[in-house]
Amino acid sequence: MKNTMHTVSPFKIIGITTRTSNSSGKAAEDLGALWGRFFEEQIGTKISGKVSEDIYAIYTDYEADYTGKYTCIIGYQVDSLENVAESLVAREFEGGKHIKFLAQGKMPEAVVNTWQEIWSKDADLDRKYSADFEIYGSKSQQGDTSEVDIFIALK
Numbered sequence: 001m002k003n004t005m006h007t008v009s010p011f012k013i014i015g016i017t018t019r020t021s022n023s024s025g026k027a028a029e030d031l032g033a034l035w036g037r038f039f040e041e042q043i044g045t046k047i048s049g050k051v052s053e054d055i056y057a058i059y060t061d062y063e064a065d066y067t068g069k070y071t072c073i074i075g076y077q078v079d080s081l082e083n084v085a086e087s088l089v090a091r092e093f094e095g096g097k098h099i100k101f102l103a104q105g106k107m108p109e110a111v112v113n114t115w116q117e118i119w120s121k122d123a124d125l126d127r128k129y130s131a132d133f134e135i136y137g138s139k140s141q142q143g144d145t146s147e148v149d150i151f152i153a154l155k
Contacts, residue, residue, distance in 0.1 A: 001060045003102075008095040008151060013048045013056055014056075015075015017089045022066060031072055038074045046085040049078040058093070062129040066119050093131045098151040103134075114150055122139040128153040 009057040022032035037043075043151060044050075054077065061071040063108060063132060103114035120127070130153045139147040 002124070003101050006098050006100050006151065008098045010082050010093060010095040012078050012092045013058060013073055013075050014049075014078050014081070014084055014088055014090045015056070015073045016041075016043055016087070017071055017073045019061075019069060021069045024076075028131075034072060034074055043074070043088070044076060046088060047076050047078060048083050049080045051077040051079055052137075055140075056133055057136070058091075058133040060093070060131040064126070065129060066122060084146070094127070095112055096130070097154045099125065099154055101150040101152065103146075103148040103150055105146065106144050107148065109146065110146065111148055111150070112147075115147050118150070118152060125152060126155045128155045 005084075010114050018026045018032060020035045039053075044055075055074075056075060058072065058073045058075075059070050063069040073089060075088070078090075082091065084090045089138055101114050101118060102111040105113075132150070132152050134152070135149045137147075137149070138146075
C-alpha cells in the first residue's frame with residue numbers, strides 16, 4: 001500500500017506516559033508495561049471528553065532521533081484538557097504535515113515491522129521528530145487482518 005501525505009489538525013490527548021529508548025530492547029519492555037497498565041487500570045474510564053474510542057500511542061519529546069530517548073503517551077484524543085484525573089497526563093500537539101503508514105497483520109508484530117520500515121527510510125523522510133503517533137481504531141483487533149495507522153511528522 002502506498003504511504004499517503006496528510007495535514008493533521010492540532011489535537012489534545014489525555015493518557016499515561018513513559019520515557020524509553022529503542023536501545024537493547026528497552027522500548028519493547030517499557031511499552032509493553034505501559035500497554036499492560038493502560039488496560040489493567042482501565043485508563044479509558046478515567047478520561048472524560050473523548051472524541052472517539054480510538055486509542056492513540058504518541059511518540060514525542062525526542063532526545064534526538066529514533067535512536068535516542070523519547071516519551072510515549074497512550075490515551076485518547078479529547079476535546080478539552082480540563083478535568084484531568086490524577087495520575088494522567090494531558091498534552092496538546094500542533095499537528096502539521098505527516099506521512100501515513102499502514103501496519104497490517106497480526107498485532108503487535110505488524111506495528112513493529114512497520115516501525116522498522118520507517119526507521120530504514122529515516123534519512124529520506126525528513127522527519128520532524130515532534131509527535132509521531134499510532135491510531136488503534138475499530139480495525140486494530142481483527143487478528144491476522146488487523147490495521148493500525150501510523151503517522152510520522154515531517155518538516
